[in-house]
Amino acid sequence: MSKKYDVIIIGAGISGCAVAWKLARYNLDILLLEKEADVATGTTKANTAIMHAGYNADPDKLKGRLNVKGNEEIREVSKKLNIPYKEIGSLVVGLEGDDLSVIDELYQKGLKNKVKNMEIVDRDWLFEHEPNISRDAVKALWAPTAGVITPWEAALAMAQNAVANGAEVKLETAVEDVLTESGKVVGVKTNQGNFAADYVVNAAGLYADEIAKMVGIEKINITPRKGEYYIYDHAKDFAVNHVVFPIPTPISKGIVVTPTVENNLLIGPTSENVESKTDLATTRAGLNEVYKGAKKLYPELDLRDTIRVFAGLRAADDTEDFVIEAAENIKGFVNVAGIQSPGLASSTAIAGYTADILRDEGLTLSEKKDYIETREEPVRFYEMSNKERAKMVDQNKDYGQIICRCETVSYKEILDAINSPVGARTVNAVKRRTRAGAGRCQAGFCGPRVVDILAQELGIDPTEVKQEEGDSQILEYKIKQLLGSKVMDNA
Amino acid sequence: MLNLKKDLVVIGGGPAGLAAAKKAYDEGIEDVMILERDFELGGILPQCIHNGFGLHYFKEELTGPEYAQRFINDVKERNIEIKLDTMVLDVTKDRKVYAMNKKEGFLEIEAGAVVLAMGCRERTAGAIGIPGTRPAGVITAGTAQRYTNIEGFVPGDEVVILGSGDIGLIMARRMKLEGADVKAVCELLPYTGGLTRNVVQCLEDYDIPLMLNHTVTAIKGEGRLEAVEISEVDENLKPIPETAKTIKADTLLLSVGLIPENELSKKADVVLDDRTGGPIVNEGRETNIEGIFACGNVLHVHDLVDWVTEESQIAGAHAAKYIKDSFARTNKCVEVKAGENVSYVIPQKIELEAGDRKRIPLYMRVSTPLTAVDINLYADGEKLYSFSEPFAKPGEMISVPLAQKTLDGLDNPNEIKVEIIEKEGK
Numbered sequence: 001m002s003k004k005y006d007v008i009i010i011g012a013g014i015s016g017c018a019v020a021w022k023l024a025r026y027n028l029d030i031l032l033l034e035k036e037a038d039v040a041t042g043t044t045k046a047n048t049a050i051m052h053a054g055y056n057a058d059p060d061k062l063k064g065r066l067n068v069k070g071n072e073e074i075r076e077v078s079k080k081l082n083i084p085y086k087e088i089g090s091l092v093v094g095l096e097g098d099d100l101s102v103i104d105e106l107y108q109k110g111l112k113n114k115v116k117n118m119e120i121v122d123r124d125w126l127f128e129h130e131p132n133i134s135r136d137a138v139k140a141l142w143a144p145t146a147g148v149i150t151p152w153e154a155a156l157a158m159a160q161n162a163v164a165n166g167a168e169v170k171l172e173t174a175v176e177d178v179l180t181e182s183g184k185v186v187g188v189k190t191n192q193g194n195f196a197a198d199y200v201v202n203a204a205g206l207y208a209d210e211i212a213k214m215v216g217i218e219k220i221n222i223t224p225r226k227g228e229y230y231i232y233d234h235a236k237d238f239a240v241n242h243v244v245f246p247i248p249t250p251i252s253k254g255i256v257v258t259p260t261v262e263n264n265l266l267i268g269p270t271s272e273n274v275e276s277k278t279d280l281a282t283t284r285a286g287l288n289e290v291y292k293g294a295k296k297l298y299p300e301l302d303l304r305d306t307i308r309v310f311a312g313l314r315a316a317d318d319t320e321d322f323v324i325e326a327a328e329n330i331k332g333f334v335n336v337a338g339i340q341s342p343g344l345a346s347s348t349a350i351a352g353y354t355a356d357i358l359r360d361e362g363l364t365l366s367e368k369k370d371y372i373e374t375r376e377e378p379v380r381f382y383e384m385s386n387k388e389r390a391k392m393v394d395q396n397k398d399y400g401q402i403i404c405r406c407e408t409v410s411y412k413e414i415l416d417a418i419n420s421p422v423g424a425r426t427v428n429a430v431k432r433r434t435r436a437g438a439g440r441c442q443a444g445f446c447g448p449r450v451v452d453i454l455a456q457e458l459g460i461d462p463t464e465v466k467q468e469e470g471d472s473q474i475l476e477y478k479i480k481q482l483l484g485s486k487v488m489d490n491a
Numbered sequence: 492m493l494n495l496k497k498d499l500v501v502i503g504g505g506p507a508g509l510a511a512a513k514k515a516y517d518e519g520i521e522d523v524m525i526l527e528r529d530f531e532l533g534g535i536l537p538q539c540i541h542n543g544f545g546l547h548y549f550k551e552e553l554t555g556p557e558y559a560q561r562f563i564n565d566v567k568e569r570n571i572e573i574k575l576d577t578m579v580l581d582v583t584k585d586r587k588v589y590a591m592n593k594k595e596g597f598l599e600i601e602a603g604a605v606v607l608a609m610g611c612r613e614r615t616a617g618a619i620g621i622p623g624t625r626p627a628g629v630i631t632a633g634t635a636q637r638y639t640n641i642e643g644f645v646p647g648d649e650v651v652i653l654g655s656g657d658i659g660l661i662m663a664r665r666m667k668l669e670g671a672d673v674k675a676v677c678e679l680l681p682y683t684g685g686l687t688r689n690v691v692q693c694l695e696d697y698d699i700p701l702m703l704n705h706t707v708t709a710i711k712g713e714g715r716l717e718a719v720e721i722s723e724v725d726e727n728l729k730p731i732p733e734t735a736k737t738i739k740a741d742t743l744l745l746s747v748g749l750i751p752e753n754e755l756s757k758k759a760d761v762v763l764d765d766r767t768g769g770p771i772v773n774e775g776r777e778t779n780i781e782g783i784f785a786c787g788n789v790l791h792v793h794d795l796v797d798w799v800t801e802e803s804q805i806a807g808a809h810a811a812k813y814i815k816d817s818f819a820r821t822n823k824c825v826e827v828k829a830g831e832n833v834s835y836v837i838p839q840k841i842e843l844e845a846g847d848r849k850r851i852p853l854y855m856r857v858s859t860p861l862t863a864v865d866i867n868l869y870a871d872g873e874k875l876y877s878f879s880e881p882f883a884k885p886g887e888m889i890s891v892p893l894a895q896k897t898l899d900g901l902d903n904p905n906e907i908k909v910e911i912i913e914k915e916g917k
Binding site for chain 2: 230231235278280281282283284286287303306307308309310386389390393394397398399400401402405406408411440441442443444445447448452462463466467468469470471472473474475476477478479480481482483
């Protein structure tokens with residue numbers, strides 16, 4: 001334990017990254033730890049990717065207070081950090097036979113939470129602005145401040161900005177214990193050695209209860225709540241213009257139909273408590289429920305052009321609220337736990353709230369003189385015009401080689417994804433940063449190329465290249481290896 | 492930006508593009524350019540190192556690379572311009588082609604005619620929505636073939652294959668030859684999707700079990716694939732839960748269908764056929780957009796490369812005619828319709844006034860396996876003639892010639908219809 005950090009943040013999901021980003025502007029030594037090989041590989045990579053307007057949550061809960069604030073802040077933050085964000089608005093659509101009074105209740109709740117510009121719209125409005133919506137639609141709550149965002153890019157952008165401001169990020173570093181001395185945090189023990197710090201922020205997502213238990217906090221209890229999804233190719237010829245919700249039930253906002261920032265159509269999620277924090281399996285029943293739910297809002301929707309099914313786990317605390325507070329029993333330990341929906345929408349506000357708690361706990365927050373506010377915009381070839389592409393290729397010929405044909409991702413973009421701060425080390429990390437492999441062929445064509453580039457840039461053998469976590473190697477053997485031949489040496 | 496002008500631009504340097512370019516050249520169009528996104532010509536053939544290619548066209552048995560090389564040599568001898576590692580980003584309906592490569596940067600090419608020959612891609616696990624986790628080790632059979640035969644890596648050693656398309660069958664044998672344990676090939680339908688010869692030579696000869704009426708109902712494993720759950724399906728293709736069993740596997744290869752790659756075609760406003768996934772074309776393989784032709788797997792998925800060659804020669808010849816102005820379509824067409832048991836027919840329409848042709852091959856597939864069939868052709872409900880075949884399978888394309896003189900004998904027909912039915916009392 002040579003260097004001592006001011007703050008160690010456990011977990012590089014959206015919350016941990018946001019806290020790092022918020023704190024990195026101050027004169028502090030910050031270390032962000034992540035057990036996986038990339039940021040944003042847990043709940044942050046598999047959710048509905050929505051910036052909720054803020055009418056759902058109870059005004060008396062932290063969720064209610066932080067959602068609207070986060071929603072307001074993201075406008076500026078997304079510009080400064082170049083995070084793809086579109087404020088397309090949301091609709092809660094009541095169909096014939098639904099309990100339409102819920103719409104008015106949500107509207108009232110939204111007013112209490114100070115959600116701006118909400119309106120209750122009638123069916124004519126709906127048919128004009130959401131032409132494929134069910135003909136059974138009666139009315140809807142329209143919240144124009146809701147939007148869609150790329151969650152992993154948001155986390156990455158914040159982590160990269162934090163690094164630009166001096167924070168350190170250590171991947172594949174799993175916290176095994178929180179070290180304390182006489183009632184005070186002194187650091188953490190990890191699989192990569194011990195790290196000393198005065199403050200530890202627990203943003204471990206699904207595992208936040210386990211980390212909390214390391215300092216004797218028993219009251220946090222995280223239940224993994226699974227949500228299953230279908231995602232469509234952006235070539236699907238089916239217009240959905242808003243984030244469209246059904247009338248919510250007491251436990252869930254229901255099956256949403258929404259475009260993503262990149263114009264893929266996304267439907268889901270289910271909501272089911274599961275036993276295991278690693279149970280990311282979709283099920284036939286769950287997927288059927290998603291499709292059925294989406295069809296209620298959009299009867300003409302079919303499953304053609306779906307490119308992927310996936311499941312994510314919400315980190316739901318028993319209180320069904322965010323648990324953001326300093327530990328009572330141990331000095332210097334702050335929990336940022338139970339961050340489920342609207343956690344993404346609240347992320348910047350969660351970070352601000354956490355910074356306030358740390359300050360109250362005695363941490364000095366003085367802003368750096370040379371604080372860097374912005375993150376340079378990554379080149380995104382897929383959203384450029386041909387003219388802009390031509391200009392880029394003139395500047396650097398590596399843009400001229402397209403690796404992912406479905407999403408138009410160039411060789412240079414993949415090099416940058418690997419070699420920039422918090423660089424990609426896995427195939428999925430490249431995919432999150434560049435969209436290579438996120439298209440309709442699902443890496444059928446670019447997969448071998450990406451494996452090859454990763455191996456070259458990281459200086460490893462292609463058989464060592466991983467898809468994501470654990471033993472997720474893509475290629476197990478060299479040719480003829482299984483036959484015990486020496487031919488493989490020449491391969 | 493580099494501005495170029497070419498009589499003919501062929502998009503794709505696989506078997507379709509090569510044959511179309513060669514044919515157009517031989518028909519008098521020497522200003523031809525092939526744009527290929529890979530680092531070499533041949534399309535998918537270089538990774539198809541097994542034999543069985545060319546039996547129809549060359550009357551001899553070749554491997555994929557050998558078949559491709561013959562056309563590559565032909566194209567090179569003709570000084571046809573080839574741009575490798577070049578990605579086409581856009582095609583417009585007035586035949587401007589926008590492309591990019593590392594050497595020259597951005598290219599804008601004004602083309603007299605365009606042949607679309609982009610081939611097809613494989614349907615993925617996501618597209619068919621197999622429930623379960625998302626571990627490494629679940630890849631399409633064609634990607635596995637590329638890893639094995641081009642890159643020199645074997646994906647894994649305990650293999651299950653879903654789908655009995657030709658690439659799946661070929662890869663079952665290929666993985667076995669690499670020393671892997673190929674546990675089963677599961678096919679949802681009661682019959683295989685591939686060629687009979689591949690079932691015999693790739694599965695039966697190697698004792699690899701073919702499980703018809705079976706599908707993968709769950710993918711298991713967190714990092715790498717650990718197992719797959721397979722289940723028998725009922726007559727509605729619904730899995731029967733009681734039949735579910737788990738097979739340990741580190742690799743699941745998918746051979747569950749091929750999809751023509753028409754993203755560029757759509758940019759040029761080319762109209763596609765729902766049944767084939769490819770453009771609607773006339774007998775010259777010209778799409779609804781004048782001067783834009785399509786052939787090979789971008790038009791419809793072929794089982795034999797020999798048919799791709801034949802079809803691409805048709806497209807190349809017609810593109811040449813179009814450029815030379817010796818053929819102008821009138822759009823006075825007879826529609827070609829798929830009748831009973833026929834899933835599609837190519838071309839979808841035939842120009843009635845088209846000069847010097849003798850016969851028009853009609854390519855078709857049956858929608859279900861049949862034995863002892865009559866292939867009947869009708870014009871506006873009236874039977875023209877019929878052929879007999881001992882059997883017809885969805886995995887094997889049928890080519891039926893329509894003679895020009897038959898067409899000439901008809902008085903402004905609206906519709907030609909093909910049906911394939913089993914003989915009565917067979």
